[in-house]
Amino acid sequence: MTSGTTARAPASIANLGPGFDVFGLAVNAFYDEVTLKKTKGGITIISDGSVPSSPRDNTAGIVVSNMKRRFKIGGGIEIAIRKRVPPGFGMGSSAASAAAAAVAFDRLFRLGLDPAELVEFAGTGEKASAGAIHYDNVAAAVLGGFAMVRTDPLDVIMIEPPADLRMCIAIPKIDIPKKKTRVSRGLLPKQVRFSDHIVNLSNASAMVAGFEEKDSDLIGSAIQDVIVEPARMRMIPGFSKIKDNALKAGAAGVTICGAGPSVVAFSKKSADLEKISTAMAKGFASAKTKCMTVVCKPTKGAGIRNKAKAMP
Amino acid sequence: MTSGTTARAPASIANLGPGFDVFGLAVNAFYDEVTLKKTKGGITIISDGSVPSSPRDNTAGIVVSNMKRRFKIGGGIEIAIRKRVPPGFGMGSSAASAAAAAVAFDRLFRLGLDPAELVEFAGTGEKASAGAIHYDNVAAAVLGGFAMVRTDPLDVIMIEPPADLRMCIAIPKIDIPKKKTRVSRGLLPKQVRFSDHIVNLSNASAMVAGFEEKDSDLIGSAIQDVIVEPARMRMIPGFSKIKDNALKAGAAGVTICGAGPSVVAFSKKSADLEKISTAMAKGFASAKTKCMTVVCKPTKGAGIRNKAKAMP
Numbered sequence: 001m002t003s004g005t006t007a008r009a010p011a012s013i014a015n016l017g018p019g020f021d022v023f024g025l026a027v028n029a030f031y032d033e034v035t036l037k038k039t040k041g042g043i044t045i046i047s048d049g050s051v052p053s054s055p056r057d058n059t060a061g062i063v064v065s066n067m068k069r070r071f072k073i074g075g076g077i078e079i080a081i082r083k084r085v086p087p088g089f090g091m092g093s094s095a096a097s098a099a100a101a102a103v104a105f106d107r108l109f110r111l112g113l114d115p116a117e118l119v120e121f122a123g124t125g126e127k128a129s130a131g132a133i134h135y136d137n138v139a140a141a142v143l144g145g146f147a148m149v150r151t152d153p154l155d156v157i158m159i160e161p162p163a164d165l166r167m168c169i170a171i172p173k174i175d176i177p178k179k180k181t182r183v184s185r186g187l188l189p190k191q192v193r194f195s196d197h198i199v200n201l202s203n204a205s206a207m208v209a210g211f212e213e214k215d216s217d218l219i220g221s222a223i224q225d226v227i228v229e230p231a232r233m234r235m236i237p238g239f240s241k242i243k244d245n246a247l248k249a250g251a252a253g254v255t256i257c258g259a260g261p262s263v264v265a266f267s268k269k270s271a272d273l274e275k276i277s278t279a280m281a282k283g284f285a286s287a288k289t290k291c292m293t294v295v296c297k298p299t300k301g302a303g304i305r306n307k308a309k310a311m312p
Numbered sequence: 313m314t315s316g317t318t319a320r321a322p323a324s325i326a327n328l329g330p331g332f333d334v335f336g337l338a339v340n341a342f343y344d345e346v347t348l349k350k351t352k353g354g355i356t357i358i359s360d361g362s363v364p365s366s367p368r369d370n371t372a373g374i375v376v377s378n379m380k381r382r383f384k385i386g387g388g389i390e391i392a393i394r395k396r397v398p399p400g401f402g403m404g405s406s407a408a409s410a411a412a413a414a415v416a417f418d419r420l421f422r423l424g425l426d427p428a429e430l431v432e433f434a435g436t437g438e439k440a441s442a443g444a445i446h447y448d449n450v451a452a453a454v455l456g457g458f459a460m461v462r463t464d465p466l467d468v469i470m471i472e473p474p475a476d477l478r479m480c481i482a483i484p485k486i487d488i489p490k491k492k493t494r495v496s497r498g499l500l501p502k503q504v505r506f507s508d509h510i511v512n513l514s515n516a517s518a519m520v521a522g523f524e525e526k527d528s529d530l531i532g533s534a535i536q537d538v539i540v541e542p543a544r545m546r547m548i549p550g551f552s553k554i555k556d557n558a559l560k561a562g563a564a565g566v567t568i569c570g571a572g573p574s575v576v577a578f579s580k581k582s583a584d585l586e587k588i589s590t591a592m593a594k595g596f597a598s599a600k601t602k603c604m605t606v607v608c609k610p611t612k613g614a615g616i617r618n619k620a621k622a623m624p
Contacts, residue, residue, distance in 0.1 A: 018513070149514065192509045193504075197509050204517050205335075205517060208520040209524065
């Protein structure tokens with residue numbers, strides 16, 4: 001038995017204000033690690049118990065099963081998951097495990113897949129948590145940086161974010177409903193006013209220009225969303241206060257982190273990031289909700305760890 | 313009496329597929345020229361008769377009146393308009409006159425306005441034709457290149473287009489209804505399906521990346537619009553055929569030019585642009601409609617002509 005192949009993949013923020021279902025941003029807040037080992041039979045999962053242990057329900061397990069089938073690879077695989085991205089808080093937790101699994105599998109069997117193929121396989125793992133395939137988080141987790149996704153056919157554009165971009169994320173200590181992503185998608189409107197469509201479209205376009213031109217102020221000012229945020233903010237205790245507080249403390253823009261309930265403030269390295277984080281925590285506190293805060297920046301995508309480490 | 317100050321401004325393509333009300337692109341297909349002269353009293357208009365002669369109804373006249381009032385400039389002004397952008401065909405004809413008027417006025421009275429102010433004044437002229445202020449065409453006509461507009465507050469981002477980008481425009485020989493822009497806006501849906509919103513948003517985002525990364529293929533492939541084009545295409549005889557023909561002839565993307573009825577195909581310098589143009593003309597012919605075709609490329613914005621020329 002070998003010591004296995006370990007890949008790690010970052011947390012990611014999807015939706016990103018007006019970029020719903022299209023934008024994703026890899027951040028260095030947390031990383032999941034997945035170690036794959038060849039075994040004699042079946043797919044088995046080792047984890048700390050925070051994720052499903054059945055390969056059919058587990059994000060990494062689904063990715064490994066799909067890749068095994070597609071490339072007609074026999075034998076068994078043991079999947080050890082070191083879960084560090086908190087599941088259910090809008091930080092691309094399942095995408096991180098899926099991306100790490102795809103990258104580790106690719107390396108273990110020396111498939112030499114290109115990034116687009118890795119994104120596609122990682123995307124199959126999203127089904128486990130989201131009930132449908134969305135590539136925004138997995139694209140960011142696989143490729144790193146800022147990813148833009150067009151589906152049908154799948155096409156991913158990756159842009160290197162500005163070096164001075166910083167995010168303050170406030171993660172509330174609340175119970176996450178089961179199938180949260182499905183629940184929060186249920187809050188989305190079926191129809192959008194044409195004028196709102198134009199507002200979000202112009203802001204999303206400005207965000208893309210901001211990432212391309214390495215202009216963190218433009219990114220922050222453009223992260224305004226008049227469609228999804230109004231529909232989902234009631235899921236987040238104290239959202240308006242959190243947002244106001246962060247903006248008053250100097251954040252350039254604030255929005256729901258993924259499908260929530262975390263909230264993310266966009267800012268620059270030169271801002272008082274601790275002040276912004278504290279202001280956001282006070283916003284949650286105003287709704288009698290505790291939270292933890294993380295300051296993070298964009299990061300690169302999933303990669304192989306040079307040395308496989310022992311799993312917990 | 314001086315010989316006057318002459319500015320010229322280019323035609324422009326607004327809407328640009330998924331970029332409705334947000335994107336504008338200045339093109340070298342046609343230019344309007346406006347010459348302003350100080351006179352003893354009132355605002356008078358000299359033209360070839362294709363545009364209204366009353367300053368209150370004329371795009372350039374409105375711009376000049378508004379600038380005169382804002383900067384408290386007394387005396388009269390003679391506005392001579394050399395109209396070359398065909399009015400009513402979706403090529404930013406009124407915006408070209410408005411942009412040229414604003415730039416000429418700025419120079420004549422040595423105001424030293426910045427580009428954003430020029431866009432704002434030129435935008436007031438759009439009211440004459442569109443019934444409301446839209447900045448997509450005027451931003452392109454003033455600034456040149458690819459312009460993205462966010463309104464409320466007005467913010468314009470200009471991106472230099474790829475050098476190899478080419479457009480084939482087919483301009484049908486049909487009668488244009490009065491208040492065409494208002495009519496074509498009336499065809500727009502009040503509500504947009506959420507899924508369609510996402511499709512157009514992802515395509516618009518990809519277009520911005522295409523302009524930023526000077527990738528004409530990406531621009532062309534992303535210019536797909538599932539909202540405005542389906543609503544407006546019935547205004548254009550033979551649209552589906554024109555589009556199919558152009559794509560088969562090698563165009564990367566095809567969409568309605570502005571509010572129509574012209575049709576624009578996006579392509580690269582290396583493509584067979586004559587073949588694409590002919591294919592589009594055959595599309596119009598299939599609906600018993602004649603057209604003229606123009607091959608053009610992005611151009612810079614409104615500027616002062618070095619030497620004032622005699623008006624026709």
